[in-house]
Amino acid sequence: MGYTHYWKNDTPISADDWENSIQTIQAIIGSAEDGLLSEYGDDIDNPPLLGNSCIVFNGVGDDAHETLTITREFTDFDFCKTACKPYDRYVVAVLMALAHNCTGFSWSSDGDNEDHKEGEELFNKYK
Secondary structure: OOOEEEEEEOOOOOHHHHHHHHHHHHHHHHOOOOOOEOOOOOOOOOOOEEOOOEEEEEOOHHHOOOOEEEEOOOEEEEEEEOOOOOOHHHHHHHHHHHHHHOOOEEEEEOOOOOOOHHHHHHHHHHO
């Protein structure tokens, strides 16, 4: 199956909650020294997408796995397999930011606190 993170939005995310999250997430994504793209691959002309209605990013080259795509819409169940690749810390930090700022957003993971440590440090640095 693979190392995976799961999330849901019990209700659509409000514009205010989303904007508060995006400010934190921009700082988190902007700190990525090992590179992030909007889609799987090596095309550096596709930076992460942080928009009014979605967040989309992945690692670069061999450090990529599944693309994280989160929208403001109601989501009963969604997931992203990162295979513990370096971009996983950014996925965890983004999920933490959304859970912190957005009513009805929750997440879980195949990982434990130790697996989430780097992502939690990123989230705490920029929240």
